[in-house]
Amino acid sequence: MRRAEIRRILRTQRSATVEELCSLLKASPATIRRDLAALEENAEIERSHGGAVVPLLRSAEQNFAQRESRDAAEKQAIAAAILPLIEAGSTLFLNDGSTVMAIAKAIVEAGIEVFVATPAVNVAAKLAESDAVTACLLGGFVRQSSLATSGPFAEAMAAQINADLAIISPDALHPERGITFINAEDAALARRMAAQSRDVTVAATSAKLLSVARVGSIPLTAVSRLVLGCHIQDVPQAIAECGAEILAVRSLPE
The missing domain is CATH 3.40.50.1360 (Rossmann fold)
Incomplete structure (x- = not known):
């Protein structure tokens, strides 16, 4: 559920820092970093300095x-x-x-x-x-x-x-x-x-x-x-x- 919520947040606002995700999801930085690593391994996100982004979505995906x-x-x-x-x-x-x-x-x-x-x-x-x-x-x-x-x-x-x-x-x-x-x-x-x-x-x-x-x-x-x-x-x-x-x-x- 937490990783699904991370995907939803990133698809909505395109990027987020580890600190933002910790605050939104009430999780520790270590937990969020593990989640981001797993999502990156599945090619669902891209890691950035201090956080993560999602690849540019098609307009239909962004609207959804x-x-x-x-x-x-x-x-x-x-x-x-x-x-x-x-x-x-x-x-x-x-x-x-x-x-x-x-x-x-x-x-x-x-x-x-x-x-x-x-x-x-x-x-x-x-x-x-x-x-x-x-x-x-x-x-x-x-x-x-x-x-x-x-x-x-x-x-x-x-x-x-x-x-x-x-x-x-x-x-x-x-x-x-x-x-x-x-x-x-x-x-x-x-x-x-x-x-x-x-x-x-x-x-x-x-x-x-x-x-x-x-x-x-x-x-x-x-x-x-x-x-x-x-x-x-x-x-x-x-x-x-x-x-x-x-x-x-x-x-x-x-």
Whole structure:
């Protein structure tokens, strides 16, 4: 977890000193230097005098790193709450996004044996780091803005998979409009994933609640569970009464 956080910090701000990392991560200089040495050995960072930098990222990677840094604690709490819902040997759908990446990292760190189908190139690459995970990348046209595939090829592949659980992170969540997306192809693929799954879990940070994006996807009546990045008392009443199980992760022990 600490090395993953170092990677996130460096991708967000490009460089950091050992002293900065010690302060942010509450670790000793010796521990941080060992972490940096291990990351450099894996060619993930480059050491600099007194710290480290990351190689220049492509714009899509830089944008994703910035999205990962927003509401990072919520996303990690959401991932921790979802992990017990995943049974060993099960088949999952994951869509794309920074919340989904947090879930993928939790799966890898837990070493759960699972089959995961996803349109996200970066999520599939992260899942492939675990020998216990079979990562299936849904084929299609790769959008640079999201680092994910989309379109009829991705939907056709998803239609051939029978999943136990679809974990979907939307662009917005509204009690009447359901889960919605900015991109029509993302909405269509999420709809297909839900249709192919016995159970549908929606993961959303608090910033997405009571908002509506451009394209409708799945009504809340088709969702089994909402995992929300807020305190239980902060869940809007209309969402709490939608009929889905509510897991408000900020009510979990810190």
